Amino acid sequence: MTEDFTDWIGRSEEAHDVLDPARGNALRASMGETRALVAGEALPPLYHWLYFWNVRPPEGLGPDGHPAKGGFLPPVALPRRMWAGGRLRFIRSLRLGEKIVRSSTIRKVETKSGKSGTLVFVTVEHIVSGESGVAVMEEQDLVYRDAPPAGAAPAPPREAPAPPAEWRETIMPDPVLLFRYSALTMNGHRIHYDRPYAIGEEAYPGLVVQGPLQATMLAGLAARRLGADLATFDFRGMAPAFDGASLHICGEQDASGANLWAEQGGIRTMSARATTI
Secondary structure (H helix, E strand, C coil): CCCCCCCHHCCCCEEEEEECHHHHHHHHHHHHCCCCCCCCCCCCCCCCCCCCCCCCCHHCCCCCEEECCCCCCCCCCCEEEEEEEEEEEECCCCCCCCCCEEEEEEEEEEEEEEEEEEEEEEEEEEEEEEEEEEEEEEEEEEEEEECCCCCCCCCCCCCCCCCCCCCEEEEECCCCHHHHHHHCCCCHHHHHCCCHHHHHHHCCCCCCCCCHHHHHHHHHHHHHHHHHCCCEEEEEEECCCCCCCCCEEEEEEECCCEEEEEEEEEEEEEEEEEEEE
């Protein structure tokens, strides 16, 4: 029987935080940036994901390390939850040191059936405001799915020649980087830092590179190469990326912005689109 989550549509919650420069600088250092940001500077694109921690006590966590189901998000019975993509519009810059508020609302819950079984998609709208008003309008797409069948684990990543791209940066997503990003975003999902769990329970060949981390790298590449503040950024996960093989962060400029993607072992793991103000 298909679960009915109609009552969850329209549910809202609000969170408050302060853009502490130390948290943003910790991510910059983790990614090899040497210059520290100071209070008053603009927050880099997608760094707002480092804030608004949702810290639950141990009894408030599920076996995968995520907050237990129910509460704000609907209690979907499917065991696997992923952040599949999103769309962002940047109204103005957030400034390090300012107070921020995030208003979140569930906009859509859809159940679909496909080759991989039943999927439930939840769309959450976030509006992030600073001391001068609304700064970021965002929609996040969450997907719930069943556990993969035995023997369905994807192949381990492999090194492969990278096809040409106008822009290309290469990183090695090692366990330290993945652990640090999980800690900085207070993301307890064990697939990013607990190798026995990732392999034994969720049937992955290694630790999974966070989708938001890949999106942050792609947005940063676009902002640097386009030389302007971003107006919009849309992204979609295409395949999992893992530790142990090079991850290429790529892009190509066009008349209105840039097409971007991440790839590993010849497989695109994320696609994105950025435009500038």
